[in-house]
Amino acid sequence: MRLLHTSDWHLGRQFHGLPLLDEQARAMDQLVDLAGEAAVDLVVIAGDLYDRAIPPADAVRLFTDTLARLRATGAAVVAIAGNHDSHVRVSVYDELLAAQGVTIRGRWQRAAEPVLVQPRDGGAAVAVYPLPYLEPLLDGPELQPAARPARLDHQQAMDCALLPIHADRARRPGCRSVLVAHAFVAGGRTSESERDLSVGNAEAVAVPTFAGFDYVALGHLHGSQELDGPRLAYSGTPLPYSFSEQHHVKSVRLVELDARGNPAVEVVPLEAGRPLRTLEGELEQLLADPRLEEARGAWVRALLTDEQLPLQAMARLRQRFPHAVELRHQPPERASLAASERSQRILQASDPLQRTLAFFADQQGRVPDPEEERLLREALAQAAARRP
Incomplete structure (x- = not known):
């Protein structure tokens, strides 16, 4: 059996306040084309179908259109709710759609009801278990013995949810199995754009938890990666x-x-979306450097190292880089110190004036000139005079 594994579409998401739906639509086109060209038997979407629980109407239209086109290729479709999705909303028509070859599972209670996918080549059916993000189970009382804490952690919730799945697998000896899940698995590489499931790694699920399945299609982390071979x-x-x-x-x-049930995997790159570039240097250098011409079409983040932040820096950046969306001022002295070191230096100042001057130096990358220091002294004096 051949399946296409994708996840974390986040339809409706914006990038620094700018819409991405057109780029997302191009990515969906590539997915549909690939599913047709590769003649896949199954497409699995491992959660975070939308970027928020109540998605905008145009994101919903793109989602439903994409599902219809994927199904038209002859592939079955199995999708689950992620931590960004509303479990109720995304699966409201699950029973109706399942009869048409599309499963959108939001209720963890149905995870032990597999979707049996028959390969096109006529081989044995494969049992696909759609296990949505387990937030409802974390707070629910159904599987919590009195000896357990009031709230399950993610490892406990995953263990509980897999028990009936393994029981169903035991009733299907020799049947190949695929698990579709949305979770943070220990050892995975994170990025800034993922919503934390908890503080630190307290909510990580261990790799051995998923033993026994022929393939585990995961969602949540935004970088493509393997955690137990393919x-x-x-x-x-x-x-x-x-x-x-x-x-x-x-x-x-x-x-x-x-x-x-042995998996052989091909990672197929996608080419939709504007590239990202981080540029670092003084403003005039970035505006004049011919080597940066290729960044004109990219989303740009600029790290300016000028001693003082130039006036209208973002407006001038956008004259050359129309898609500049983020600017950070990192003068040399400030960039050389870690944030914790800078904070400690400020807190160690002996009195309010010295702390204010230290904060100014940290933010501006230089000490205040005499006129600036005079204004700071006056502001502190006025603030002190207003105290009861």
């Missing part, structure tokens, strides 16, 4: 959604399961 993997997003993803190769995974 068997357990994230497909990543179809587009970059933050500058922390600028070095990702956005892709989907074509997975071929042989008769014994």
